[in-house]
Amino acid sequence: MMEDYRRKWQEFYQCHCGYAWWGWSSDRQRLSLTELKDQILTLLFAGHETLTSAIASTCLLLAQHPQILAAAQAEQQQLGINTPLTSDNLQQMTYLEEVLKEVLRFVPPVGGGFRQVIQTCEFNGYRIPQGWSVFYQVGKTHQDQSIYNYPKKFDPDRFNSQRAEDKTKPFGYIPFGGGMRECLGKEFAKLEMKIFVALLLRHYQWELLPQQNLDMIATPTPHPTDGLKVNFRRLETSS
Numbered sequence: 001m002m003e004d005y006r007r008k009w010q011e012f013y014q015c016h017c018g019y020a021w022w023g024w025s026s027d028r029q030r031l032s033l034t035e036l037k038d039q040i041l042t043l044l045f046a047g048h049e050t051l052t053s054a055i056a057s058t059c060l061l062l063a064q065h066p067q068i069l070a071a072a073q074a075e076q077q078q079l080g081i082n083t084p085l086t087s088d089n090l091q092q093m094t095y096l097e098e099v100l101k102e103v104l105r106f107v108p109p110v111g112g113g114f115r116q117v118i119q120t121c122e123f124n125g126y127r128i129p130q131g132w133s134v135f136y137q138v139g140k141t142h143q144d145q146s147i148y149n150y151p152k153k154f155d156p157d158r159f160n161s162q163r164a165e166d167k168t169k170p171f172g173y174i175p176f177g178g179g180m181r182e183c184l185g186k187e188f189a190k191l192e193m194k195i196f197v198a199l200l201l202r203h204y205q206w207e208l209l210p211q212q213n214l215d216m217i218a219t220p221t222p223h224p225t226d227g228l229k230v231n232f233r234r235l236e237t238s239s
């Protein structure tokens, strides 16, 4: 398993350092065309589809919850940042962090993942034989009432330090999966989301256009059936 993990890291690193574009790995062994396609497809899905889904869901949910949008905007104003964002600034955005965490709980971009059973075990009275593939479900976990109060409610406060509902049970909050094969881009994705949404909150007001179908479909990642139609207006106070 450790070997597998190392191999993935190496492949991921090679892709990002440009080796893959030339078809060479760092130890100068050629990647096959199939491996190359596999890596590019993984990164397109894992690194792009997921994030665009998460950002679209953020715009949608904030537009649908004006009080939460106002509180997130108020936090940005209170911070009074007039210079380009620094990592210190980002760390001060604690409410925005709770909002983004709740977006990923409420509409997880990835539905679940497979794990191979390496040893026969029992779970909830069911015997699961070695060699089987099991599928863990992110959405079902995030809707579990033994972990989250009123799970169908969009409520960023559930993640504040007093309530910390995600700490109720191990693996109770898994938008990025868990264990050895947890998302490799997790911290990068959280950073991208935070910067993107902080800039939106600081410089734009937005509302959903009327008469659009907001029923969600999940393939390849969750998004409204006909896309999301939003009217963005630049704030006059924004420079």
Ligand code: HEM
Residues within 6 Å of the ligand: 008, 012, 042, 046, 047, 048, 050, 051, 054, 104, 108, 109, 110, 112, 113, 114, 174, 175, 176, 177, 178, 179, 180, 181, 182, 183, 184, 185, 186, 188, 189
């Ligand atoms: C909000 C954005 C994202 C979400 C919700 C997300 C979620 C996930 C999930 C659930 C997995 C499966 C983990 C498991 O089975 O335990 C995964 C794997 C992965 N993700 Fe992400 N991801 C996101 C963004 C990214 C970004 C931006 C990158 C790269 C730049 C990335 C790269 C990967 C890779 C390479 C894997 C495969 C890891 C492995 O198989 O060992 N992800 N992601």
